[in-house]
Amino acid sequence: MSLLLVRDAIIFSSLMIMLSAGLTLTYMTTKVPNFAHGEFATLNIYLNLALVRLLNINPYLGTIPAFMLGGAVALVLYLAVLKPLMNRGANYVILMIATIAYDMILISLINIFADYLNRIHKLITRLFQLKGFDIEIFGQPGLFIIAPVLAFIMITSLYLFLNKTKFGIAMRAAIENPSLAEVVGININLMYAASWFISGGLAGVAGALMPLYMTCNPDIGIRLLISIFAASILGGLSNMYGALIGGAIIGFAEVLGTGYLSTALGPWVVPYRPVIPLIIMMLTLLLAPKGLAGIDWKRFMKKVG
Amino acid sequence: MALPIPLTFLIDLLTLFGIFAIISMSLNLEFGYTGIPNFGKMLAVAGGAFFVGAVPGRVIAYLFNIPAELDFIKNNLEVVSSLNQVLTSEPVISTCYLLASLVGAAFAGAVLGYVASYPGIRLRGDYLAMTLLAMAEVLKIIGDNWEPFIGGSLGVRIPDPFRWVGGEHRPLYVALTILGVTAVIFVYLELISRSPLGRTLRAVRDDELSARVYGKDVNRLRMKTLVVGCAIAAIGGALYSFLTASVSARDFNRVTHTFWPWVMVIVGGASNNLGALVGAGMFVTLRKLVTFYKSYFETIVPFDVIWLEYMLLGLALILVLLYRSEGFIPEKPTKTLKRNYIVNKVLSRIKTKEGT
Numbered sequence: 001m002s003l004l005l006v007r008d009a010i011i012f013s014s015l016m017i018m019l020s021a022g023l024t025l026t027y028m029t030t031k032v033p034n035f036a037h038g039e040f041a042t043l044n045i046y047l048n049l050a051l052v053r054l055l056n057i058n059p060y061l062g063t064i065p066a067f068m069l070g071g072a073v074a075l076v077l078y079l080a081v082l083k084p085l086m087n088r089g090a091n092y093v094i095l096m097i098a099t100i101a102y103d104m105i106l107i108s109l110i111n112i113f114a115d116y117l118n119r120i121h122k123l124i125t126r127l128f129q130l131k132g133f134d135i136e137i138f139g140q141p142g143l144f145i146i147a148p149v150l151a152f153i154m155i156t157s158l159y160l161f162l163n164k165t166k167f168g169i170a171m172r173a174a175i176e177n178p179s180l181a182e183v184v185g186i187n188i189n190l191m192y193a194a195s196w197f198i199s200g201g202l203a204g205v206a207g208a209l210m211p212l213y214m215t216c217n218p219d220i221g222i223r224l225l226i227s228i229f230a231a232s233i234l235g236g237l238s239n240m241y242g243a244l245i246g247g248a249i250i251g252f253a254e255v256l257g258t259g260y261l262s263t264a265l266g267p268w269v270v271p272y273r274p275v276i277p278l279i280i281m282m283l284t285l286l287l288a289p290k291g292l293a294g295i296d297w298k299r300f301m302k303k304v305g
Numbered sequence: 306m307a308l309p310i311p312l313t314f315l316i317d318l319l320t321l322f323g324i325f326a327i328i329s330m331s332l333n334l335e336f337g338y339t340g341i342p343n344f345g346k347m348l349a350v351a352g353g354a355f356f357v358g359a360v361p362g363r364v365i366a367y368l369f370n371i372p373a374e375l376d377f378i379k380n381n382l383e384v385v386s387s388l389n390q391v392l393t394s395e396p397v398i399s400t401c402y403l404l405a406s407l408v409g410a411a412f413a414g415a416v417l418g419y420v421a422s423y424p425g426i427r428l429r430g431d432y433l434a435m436t437l438l439a440m441a442e443v444l445k446i447i448g449d450n451w452e453p454f455i456g457g458s459l460g461v462r463i464p465d466p467f468r469w470v471g472g473e474h475r476p477l478y479v480a481l482t483i484l485g486v487t488a489v490i491f492v493y494l495e496l497i498s499r500s501p502l503g504r505t506l507r508a509v510r511d512d513e514l515s516a517r518v519y520g521k522d523v524n525r526l527r528m529k530t531l532v533v534g535c536a537i538a539a540i541g542g543a544l545y546s547f548l549t550a551s552v553s554a555r556d557f558n559r560v561t562h563t564f565w566p567w568v569m570v571i572v573g574g575a576s577n578n579l580g581a582l583v584g585a586g587m588f589v590t591l592r593k594l595v596t597f598y599k600s601y602f603e604t605i606v607p608f609d610v611i612w613l614e615y616m617l618l619g620l621a622l623i624l625v626l627l628y629r630s631e632g633f634i635p636e637k638p639t640k641t642l643k644r645n646y647i648v649n650k651v652l653s654r655i656k657t658k659e660g661t
């Protein structure tokens with residue numbers, strides 16, 4: 001029983017890590033929380049549904065077009081909406097509203113696509129799963145192996161990209177000190193666009209894997225968004241490594257917490273699952289507003305130990 | 306006597322306008338004047354409605370000696386219909402019930418606003434926006450799942466405070482009540498915006514540091530604004546419940562009760578109560594027209610037309626932000642005393658000094 005829970009937690013944590021790393025990356029560059037991030041994933045849930053059911057493609061191959069679509073959607077948000085607004089001197093509140101407006105456009109696209117698949121191709125598009133299309137590895141669902149591996153590969157390549165390539169180092173410079181980077185001749189705009197593309201791509205991959213793990217619905221984006229925000233805030237919102245740890249903690253806390261509470265109190269607690277990330281988010285803001293990355297761990301250990 | 310159809314259409318329109326005007330004015334107080342990005346507007350609206358669904362009906366059932374074995378949620382239909390029978394002949398008690406419920410809803414909204422803003426109020430607005438959004442979603446989940454509260458996904462019917470009016474004239478009375486409350490709130494917010502407090506709030510929005518330098522407790526002002534804003538929005542939610550005489554968590558979602566008010570405030574013109582009213586008016590009228598012509602489109606596209614509407618609203622908001630960010634009615638400069646008045650004051654003071 002509890003082994004199954006741990007398996008679930010590992011899968012969900014892997015997805016959360018990809019999502020919160022993406023959100024944190026764009027927060028670091030544009031300094032605005034992207035309220036459309038959940039929909040970047042949801043759009044690709046439906047892309048993968050169409051690919052798997054209509055073209056009989058392996059769901060894991062679907063992550064490649066999902067990366068492209070997620071990236072493209074994020075790129076459009078940055079280039080067509082956020083950048084023109086920033087050029088006009090809009091503050092971060094206006095930018096947040098713009099991401100919500102974009103979120104609404106994506107919600108409508110997702111629902112139109114879901115209705116289309118449902119009415120024309122007779123697919124079940126509300127409350128569906130693709131677990132039956134998963135492959136088996138050592139008697140375990142493939143997602144249990146592939147999701148963590150994929151998350152690990154994506155995060156490691158992001159790390160290598162940011163630290164070992166010239167482009168990546170330029171990108172970090174653009175994130176940390178835009179005006180100085182511009183003086184040295186770095187094309188900030190290109191760097192920001194690249195970070196949005198990567199962010200959307202990561203969300204897209206997580207979205208493509210989502211239906212293999214849980215029941216999906218067009219309105220799942222908001223539920224994901226609560227967890228993504230909680231993970232990113234826990235991680236400190238402006239630290240990539242924080243986002244990784246935050247994503248892992250939120251993933252485990254949600255799955256294990258709901259699992260244990262439902263065995264202890266009864267299955268009625270299951271729908272209240274989003275309460276767990278909300279509580280973690282609020283506690284983080286109250287106790288350590290800068291998140292795990294902002295805590296002075298040496299001093300903390302001295303105080304405790 | 307039945308009302309003519311254009312009149313019912315107008316009454317319908319004004320009712321919806323009143324409710325959304327209240328909600329968008331409350332958002333305007335928070336965002337327009339004080340600069341708080343409340344992305345959980347639904348929290349307070351749903352909070353007010355949930356309060357009306359959960360508390361006043363039970364209190365009235367207790368006061369009118371409804372047998373205790375009839376549960377307000379499980380035997381909802383029986384309890385409410387017997388209460389309605391009593392209320393039919395009691396205009397005074399009905400009105401007291403309505404007013405007390407509105408006050409209670411405002412209080413519930415204020416408490417929610419306080420709790421939701423407590424963790425994030427000291428940080429930059431984006432943290433607050435994220436917590437408010439998450440809180441609103443969680444409140445909806447609770448309302449949707451916790452049956453003893455407001456009947457879970459089925460919702461709950463509430464005693465109708467307009468029963469004594471009689472069926473045919475009910476819409477008119479509801480509309481008048483809602484418009485009356487809207488007018489009171491408009492005057493209150495207008496007075497706030499012209500008072501020193503209103504100018505202080507704008508200072509908090511425009512330059513937090515300067516406001517601090519002049520000894521203003523910025524966090525406290527922000528929290529108070531959110532509490533008042535949430536109380537007003539909760540009244541809007543409560544009025545909506547009395548309009549339908551029922552409460553259901555399914556009626557509230559972040560599109561209708563967070564995104565739409567934002568569209569109204571921004572399109573109408575932020576930090577401008579009139580702008581919020583105009584925004585709400587334009588929005589409600591357009592939506593009515595869209596619903597009118599919806600059936601025509603329904604036959605030619607393979608999806609629900611409502612999604613097209615969402616997309617157009619999203620696009621419209623982005624376009625307004627890009628090309629007319631001040632909205633339909635731009636913010637006016639703060640009202641000051643007339644020049645002649647000041648000159649006369651100074652002159653008379655000089656004269657009295659010379660006299661002594």
